[in-house]
Amino acid sequence: MKKIFESIGEELGNIDGYDLISIGLVKAKTEDFFDELSKYDSSIRDDVINTIKNGKGYCLGITKKKVLYGLYLFEIKQKDDFKELKHVKTIFSDSVSSEVIEKYNIYVEKTLKDFVTSLEYDKVSLEDKVIELDPKDNGIFQTVGVSVVGYLFGFVFGWIIFDDILWGFLYGVIFMPLFNEVNVIVRNKRGRKKDKNKKDNH
Numbered sequence: 001m002k003k004i005f006e007s008i009g010e011e012l013g014n015i016d017g018y019d020l021i022s023i024g025l026v027k028a029k030t031e032d033f034f035d036e037l038s039k040y041d042s043s044i045r046d047d048v049i050n051t052i053k054n055g056k057g058y059c060l061g062i063t064k065k066k067v068l069y070g071l072y073l074f075e076i077k078q079k080d081d082f083k084e085l086k087h088v089k090t091i092f093s094d095s096v097s098s099e100v101i102e103k104y105n106i107y108v109e110k111t112l113k114d115f116v117t118s119l120e121y122d123k124v125s126l127e128d129k130v131i132e133l134d135p136k137d138n139g140i141f142q143t144v145g146v147s148v149v150g151y152l153f154g155f156v157f158g159w160i161i162f163d164d165i166l167w168g169f170l171y172g173v174i175f176m177p178l179f180n181e182v183n184v185i186v187r188n189k190r191g192r193k194k195d196k197n198k199k200d201n202h
Helices: 002-011 044-055 098-117 140-162 165-179
Strands: 018-022 057-064 067-079 082-092 123-126 129-133 184-188
Touching: 018 098, 044 057, 044 067, 044 082, 057 082, 057 098, 067 098, 082 098, 098 123, 098 129, 098 184
Parallel strands: 082 123
Antiparallel strands: 018 057, 057 067, 067 082, 123 129, 129 184
C-alpha cells in the first residue's frame, strides 16, 4: 500500500518528501525561501526574480518544509506567433540525492512535453534537450482540432459536475492535453555538450 501511495505522489510531483511547485513573483520575493540554494549561488534569488518578472520567465521549484532545495529556471521567448520556453538554469542542494534529481528530471521533462502538446509553447528546452512538435506527424489543423475537442469536453465536464463556469474553464485546460494525440520529439541540442547539474559544479 505504501508503494502505491508513493507512486501516486510521484505522479503529482511529490518525491521522497520534496514537492514540486511553480514559483511566482510573490514567493520569489520571500528572502528566507532561498536560504539553502543561496549557499551554492548567491545571486539565485535575484536571477529568479529578474527572470519571472513581468511574465518573462517560468520557474519550477523543489521544496521541503517551505525551503527551496532545487529549481528549474526558464525564460519565455516570443517572436511573432512563435513562443519558446528556454532553459536558463538548474540548481540543486547537495542534500538532494542524485536519485531524487533524476526522478525530477524525468518528471519535469514530462511536464514540458505537456506544454508543447497543449500548444502553450511551440518549443521547450531543458538542459541539453529540445522538445517540439514532430513536423512529420502533426499538421496545424490536426493539432488545433484535437486540442479544441479536448478543451470543450473538459469545459462541459467541469461546468456540469461543479455547476460553475469557472470550473469549466479549468477542466478545459486540464483535458486539452489529454485529448491531444499530437506527437512531440525530444532531441539533443546540436553542438553543445551535456550540461551538468549545478550541484556538481559549484
